[in-house]
Amino acid sequence: MRWDIFCQIVDNYGDAGVCWRLARSLTSLHGQDIRIFCDDLATLNLLASGVDETVKAKVDLQPWEASFINSRHPVQTPDVVIEAFGCELPERYLTGLLIAPKKPLIINLEYLTAEPWIVDFHQKASPQTHGIPKYFFFPGFQANVGGILIDPVPPFSEINSKIPVSLQASWSQLRPNTKRISIFCYPGAPLLKWLKDLEKTGENFDIILTHGLLEQLRLSTSQEITLPESIQLISIPFVSQDEYDWVLGQCDFNIVRGEDSFVRAQLAGKPFIWHIYPQEDRAHEVKLAAFLDLYLEGAPQELRLAVIAAMTWAMPGDWLSLLDAWNSHSKAWRADLLKKQADGGLAARLLGFVA
Ligand code: TRH
Numbered sequence: 001m002r003w004d005i006f007c008q009i010v011d012n013y014g015d016a017g018v019c020w021r022l023a024r025s026l027t028s029l030h031g032q033d034i035r036i037f038c039d040d041l042a043t044l045n046l047l048a049s050g051v052d053e054t055v056k057a058k059v060d061l062q063p064w065e066a067s068f069i070n071s072r073h074p075v076q077t078p079d080v081v082i083e084a085f086g087c088e089l090p091e092r093y094l095t096g097l098l099i100a101p102k103k104p105l106i107i108n109l110e111y112l113t114a115e116p117w118i119v120d121f122h123q124k125a126s127p128q129t130h131g132i133p134k135y136f137f138f139p140g141f142q143a144n145v146g147g148i149l150i151d152p153v154p155p156f157s158e159i160n161s162k163i164p165v166s167l168q169a170s171w172s173q174l175r176p177n178t179k180r181i182s183i184f185c186y187p188g189a190p191l192l193k194w195l196k197d198l199e200k201t202g203e204n205f206d207i208i209l210t211h212g213l214l215e216q217l218r219l220s221t222s223q224e225i226t227l228p229e230s231i232q233l234i235s236i237p238f239v240s241q242d243e244y245d246w247v248l249g250q251c252d253f254n255i256v257r258g259e260d261s262f263v264r265a266q267l268a269g270k271p272f273i274w275h276i277y278p279q280e281d282r283a284h285e286v287k288l289a290a291f292l293d294l295y296l297e298g299a300p301q302e303l304r305l306a307v308i309a310a311m312t313w314a315m316p317g318d319w320l321s322l323l324d325a326w327n328s329h330s331k332a333w334r335a336d337l338l339k340k341q342a343d344g345g346l347a348a349r350l351l352g353f354v355a
Pocket residue numbers: 010011012013014015016017018046047111184210211237238239240241242244257258259260261262277
């Protein structure tokens with residue numbers, strides 16, 4: 001089938017990250033024909049860079065405006081149109097669909113959440129005055145919702161130990177017998193205090209800071225950043241999505257943020273802090289609590305308390321002694337997640353629904 005995915009980047013990289021990952025799953029794993037129309041092609045290209053050319057050649061990345069160039073005479077009407085994260089279709093594109101002889105199915109692909117209410121809304125119709133059928137699709141963790149994106153597409157089908165070229169210089173700075181933590185978080189996290197507190201554990205840490213974080217850290221303090229010798233900061237460049245996935249698999253602990261890195265941290269099978277995107281109405285707290293309910297179901301009380309504390313930015317000296325237990329829990333969570341998504345996860349469920 002032909003799919004048109006519409007991706008409007010509100011801010012950050014997550015919207016593009018999810019669209020790109022979905023697109024390549026649909027082509028590489030399911031043989032679908034994909035176009036992505038994106039209002040920030042540069043960001044999308046950045047994420048997609050470095051991927052196997054055969055995969056990239058199969059997904060047609062187009063600027064937003066390219067979607068309505070042929071709206072008066074649509075040459076190829078798609079079978080499915082995805083509005084990623086509820087973005088509105090360009091009017092001129094929609095007009096093209098209205099006069100086309102064959103109508104597609106429109107899917108409003110929502111944000112991922114572990115909240116139980118999505119079960120009642122998943123796959124429900126969203127009747128439109130224009131008459132083209134439209135449905136809600138909710139990614140999620142429960143059995144009866146849209147699932148999560150569980151690719152990777154080869155060559156990252158296994159967590160692979162070959163150091164990507166773009167990371168070789170950074171990786172050469174790593175010290176032996178040193179714990180590795182990657183950090184990708186929003187401004188507002190008490191990062192400097194958190195890093196300083198690591199000293200209390202008496203261990204050595206190499207801290208992999210994603211692109212721009214060192215500068216963010218400097219902005220958060222009026223003084224020079226001074227850290228104990230046991231803590232080394234390593235700032236890495238912005239890397240491709242595959243390479244970032246690789247980084248997560250190479251660390252003992254990860255701090256991640258929006259929806260895509262959050263899922264990848266879980267699939268890396270490592271303990272992590274989810275620095276969920278803060279929302280004004282505090283909806284993020286409800287989302288985090290819903291996830292923790294699922295994630296910690298059946299976990300011993302001591303670990304539960306440690307993980308909840310860590311996820312709400314308690315200092316690492318308070319909970320890091322439970323890292324081994326958390327590590328085992330992360331492996332078990334990953335295995336369970338993969339078992340529950342054995343049907344192929346989000347991409348396969350989307351296909352099944354459309355079919
Ligand atoms: O960039 P994000 O903060 O995006 C978020 C989400 O879209 C969230 O849902 C939305 O509410 C918020 O923005 C406004 O975080 P996320 O979702 O983890 O996406 C980051 C993407 O960038 C992910 O696909 C991984 C990728 N990435 C790279 O490709 N290279 C890198 O070097 C890094 C650090 C990330």
